[in-house]
Amino acid sequence: MTRTPVPAPSVDALRHVVDGRWANVRDETREEMGRHGLSADPDFTSEQYRAWVLEALKVLVASGRPHTGFDPSVGGKGDVGGVVTSFAMLAYGDLSLLVKAGVQWGLFGGAVQVLGTARHHDRYLRSIIDGELLGCFAMTETGHGSDVQHLHTTATYDRATEEFVIDTPHPGARKDYIGNAARDGRMAVVFAQLVIGDQKPGVHAFLVPLRDENGTVLPGVEVTDDGRKAGLNGVDNGRLAFSGVRIPRENLLNHFADVAADGTYSSSIENETARFFTMLGTLVRGRISVAGGAGAAAQKALTLAIRYGEQRRQFTNPSTGEETAVLDYLVHQRKLLPALATSYALQFTQDDLVARMHEIQAPGKPKAGAREQRQLEQSAAGIKAIATWHATATIQTCREACGGAGYLEENLLPALKADTDVFTTFEGDNTVLLQLLAKELLSDYGRTIKKGNPLGIAPLLGRQLASVGAERTGLASLLRRIPGVALDLGDRKRRTALLRTRREDTLATAIRHLAPAMRKGNDEFAVFNASQDLLLTAARAHVDALVEESFRNAIVRTTESSERGTSMGTDASVKGLLERVYDLHVLSVIDRERAWYLETGRLTAAESQTIRPLVNELCVELRPHARLLTDAFGIPEGWLSAPMLDGPAPLPVEAGVADVVAAG
Amino acid sequence: MTRTPVPAPSVDALRHVVDGRWANVRDETREEMGRHGLSADPDFTSEQYRAWVLEALKVLVASGRPHTGFDPSVGGKGDVGGVVTSFAMLAYGDLSLLVKAGVQWGLFGGAVQVLGTARHHDRYLRSIIDGELLGCFAMTETGHGSDVQHLHTTATYDRATEEFVIDTPHPGARKDYIGNAARDGRMAVVFAQLVIGDQKPGVHAFLVPLRDENGTVLPGVEVTDDGRKAGLNGVDNGRLAFSGVRIPRENLLNHFADVAADGTYSSSIENETARFFTMLGTLVRGRISVAGGAGAAAQKALTLAIRYGEQRRQFTNPSTGEETAVLDYLVHQRKLLPALATSYALQFTQDDLVARMHEIQAPGKPKAGAREQRQLEQSAAGIKAIATWHATATIQTCREACGGAGYLEENLLPALKADTDVFTTFEGDNTVLLQLLAKELLSDYGRTIKKGNPLGIAPLLGRQLASVGAERTGLASLLRRIPGVALDLGDRKRRTALLRTRREDTLATAIRHLAPAMRKGNDEFAVFNASQDLLLTAARAHVDALVEESFRNAIVRTTESSERGTSMGTDASVKGLLERVYDLHVLSVIDRERAWYLETGRLTAAESQTIRPLVNELCVELRPHARLLTDAFGIPEGWLSAPMLDGPAPLPVEAGVADVVAAG
Known part of the structure; x- marks a missing residue:
């Protein structure tokens, strides 16, 4: 399958969308920073x-x-x-x-x-x-x-x-x-x-x-x-x-x-x-700031590694007789481009999180209800964990993708790695944060039950029963008849549904495993302890769905501003490119979790096997835009000054490679 | 299911087995090092x-x-x-x-x-x-x-x-x-x-x-x-x-x-x-040494993190009113114990690799054939990649498992992380090494075909055809009728067969995808590039099987020396413990790759879902032996001196927790 090539938007138009609500502050900060270096x-x-x-x-x-x-x-x-x-x-x-x-x-x-x-x-x-x-x-x-x-x-x-x-x-x-x-x-x-x-x-x-x-x-x-x-x-x-x-x-x-x-x-x-956690809750800003810092650090690492990958050539292509830029190798693309897509997703998620905090904490805003505050804290805990782990893994990958050059301090990656390493355990240990989030989700679930809200529960329980059945009988294919899920995997709605389903089902599974803790005579701690991994899975799935939603909404906003013909500097090609980035992010998540989808019958083996070629295809499609996508982060050039980038100019990206891979 | 608790061997008996062929050199080195600190x-x-x-x-x-x-x-x-x-x-x-x-x-x-x-x-x-x-x-x-x-x-x-x-x-x-x-x-x-x-x-x-x-x-x-x-x-x-x-x-x-x-x-x-690669081949010792160094570094990180995990207490157990040692939390065990099991597997693999090199390179040995030399280089490339990535991931996990303390240089983990980080890209970039290994495996396959050896190929092609069919039709369950695979997952033979099957099938899949490269008019480079991820998968699966084999053989040697009643200092409890460690390692590999097993029909959804509780059960079983298992590495105490370990003595490990989790 060969798709229409994605046209490249201007870097300014793309950056405007990436910059989000505080675009002006970002521009001012770039200017301030650029001045001092x-x-x-x-x-x-x-x-x-x-x-x-x-x-x-x-x-x-x-x-x-x-x-x-x-x-x-x-x-x-x-x-x-x-x-x-x-x-x-x-x-x-x-x-x-x-x-x-x-x-x-x-x-x-x-x-x-x-x-x-x-x-x-x-x-x-x-x-x-x-x-x-x-x-x-x-x-x-x-x-x-x-x-x-x-x-x-x-x-x-x-x-x-x-x-x-x-x-x-x-x-x-x-x-x-x-x-x-x-x-x-x-x-x-x-x-x-x-x-x-x-x-x-x-x-x-x-x-x-x-x-x-x-x-x-x-x-x-x-x-x-x-x-x-x-x-x-x-x-x-x-x-x-x-x-x-x-x-x-x-x-x-x-x-x-x-x-x-x-x-x-x-x-x-x-x-x-309650008093103690209310006091702690007001300090949520720290956690959100750490998530933001981790996001920026990962963006910088990707920017360095992608620039290096465009310029660095290694091994001769026998067809052309020329050495190949390492970013033209599929394995190199698979190291960097899904991580770049997730960095985009987290950028939009962070902007939403900051906006929610602003609406609650900024002076002059109406006093937030306990529910809004609690949900902000939940999101902050989960996003902090996922954003900092993403940074740790991404910076590590970028270091390795730059080989020996990536190990030299002059090329900036070592400090990024070492300095951000503690982000996963300070302002709340990530594992503990995800457990807190999971427990909050359980409590919310409990509150919904108490209120007797059938809308909130019926689908969850219904799917849960189906899922239990599938686990017991292996008749996984039955499940695919659930409305809204049984679509083609290339379909965006199906993929969104897959992420949402996972959020609901993993929570339901955790609840089912925790049920014995409620029975008398059972050691509550031991039951919780034995289900810790399920709680973490549910929390992770919850954040994955949050992140997907933020990315999706950001694209919708882009469309709206395009349609209104406002002067926000966006255009159709921004939307087109972001959609591909979104696809790569979401497919990467499904790829990472595809064992779960297979186990629960949400994907058939044949469907699961289409993920790899889809991810490969998206990598090849986005390869020509990799530099643009990192330029749109708008990192001041003075902070990207690495001798490893002082080499020859990057090769022009050849058309044609994409077609061959897409055809395979 | 509750199994008989594993009795603890003496640390000396266990260390003797872990020390392997060069036990004497290890003891001398410990003594030399201990003297200088x-x-x-x-x-x-x-x-x-x-x-x-x-x-x-x-x-x-x-x-x-x-x-x-x-x-x-x-x-x-x-x-x-x-x-x-x-x-x-x-x-x-x-x-x-x-x-x-x-x-x-x-x-x-x-x-x-x-x-x-x-x-x-x-x-x-x-x-x-x-x-x-x-x-x-x-x-x-x-x-x-x-x-x-x-x-x-x-x-x-x-x-x-x-x-x-x-x-x-x-x-x-x-x-x-x-x-x-x-x-x-x-x-x-x-x-x-x-x-x-x-x-x-x-x-x-x-x-x-x-x-x-x-x-x-x-x-x-x-x-x-x-x-x-x-x-x-x-x-x-x-x-x-x-x-x-x-x-x-x-x-x-x-x-x-x-x-x-x-x-x-x-x-x-x-x-x-040929001349260039013969020259390079003689330098294989460097690659093997890096794998060994990475293994030792990972062992040290695990030793530090497990000692800390036994001593560090956090959050009160409502059932006992006492704070819980963090290593008693399931999620903490799942971070450290599978990695520890894999460190054991790699220790035995490294010992085998060093022995093979010794037989080829030591003076007075008969001159090695080209085949032995080539196989040594293949194994060294693959094991170096897997051992150094294991070290990078494990040390990272250990750092995080020690929280803020793990970020202080005085507690030794930061230097382990920073110093070994380059191991994944020097003495051969890991990704390049795995590709070289994969290409060698393809060449070996080609040589076997040329020799018309039906024994070597028939099973591979047979399974390959079955596998292709499964991929196309989704009739995965058919595959489970292959002899030697359709056993209970708790069965060791079945698990060994799963690793071996994966090695063969992933290679066959790569071959099938590369076939178009042989046809005229196709761009060989593009076809290879589009299959790079499959080549890496095949190489990884090959090394996984090598590692499993080394671990299995080490246990067999333990049995033999026990039965012969030799004075090697081994005993039945060493074997019993090593078998559980082996189980955890192999199950972790299957767990990591279970999406592949599901996609190819080698595991049913129901079977796949038993992996998680099995891994949990083994973690709980091995928890009381965690300290012993790290002590058996015999790292000189002077090099484990970390202030974070100067706390109160570890809590005694409670029996009973294992039963609850095993029952869940």
């Missing part, structure tokens, strides 16, 4: 690198960008979505700088803003925004990373002096991996178990000074350096231990709960666990 | 690290170990297998030291030994062995990495002076990524196109001096530093360019070909390509 020396010692990052932070302050995310009351613009978008673009440059900025303004500044009240905002936010007061976000402890509700640091109220006393009861309770702690931080938002006499109302956040204006560590505070890390060595991560450190009562960040002078505790949220 | 500072600049490695190299010289691999004629022991085994164990310690040693004695010294003759051996080998003459192996060029037959450096014979003139015609022909080049190397084995007047008999190897005794670079030689790399920064990689560098005629390494004083060229191998 901040690049660190890869042979820096940790100390040299930290000093460099601290200087670079001042450049960011001067740009005025960090202000824009804060409330207008403290001189900001309240552009929550814009600042997260701009922040993620720092991943095109130096990732230590990104993380240092994230710690300072996102985590530390963000916690003061959302967990604190006017007394904290007035006193600290301006100097935080201006980078005069550098601070830490001290939540994780050596012994408690994922399970932060049970951390061990204590804040004991002393009514006599109206102070809290902060203590680290044992070495496992040291705050660990804390950015800004080892060298620069003068204050920390410390999460600790609040103790008021016999009352222990759970984890709260406190402002604790760490160093004086000269940088000398204050009495009772013990700082140790986490030392050299796999990457991000421009960030001064360290451990903090407290011994009888006294802070005024006013240093409790009291947006959700307060302690009166006499020790009376009050909170707008009665349940301790 | 060489560990670099992770915050070294490249220059500091290089100086440290150079000093550490002297410790290796003093140990006498490098001597043992060379011929007795130059003071060695000819223990080719032993030295490769010992060398790979350096990966337990510092990988820069491993690579520096590999460059000096394996690549540089090895090339002088196997490509040179007495005049080179007598003059250079002793000082190479003693580390007095440090050297390079200068094959790869900036423009030619994988396709080294077409590199561009020239060695032009000047009859007047009886010299070769070495030249780098353009920047793309610079030797690149060359270890020992940037700082320490005084001589290089340079691969160059030989030119004698109009005659160009292909690539040959020449000894070219680079620096004088004071380390000053010689005239005509240009050295540039490759700079900081992702890892291995203790190795001084660099680029070499030559401009009219004259070397005496005797510096041609003339084992396979020579140039007489009058310029007459002679060689024992007439065909140029």
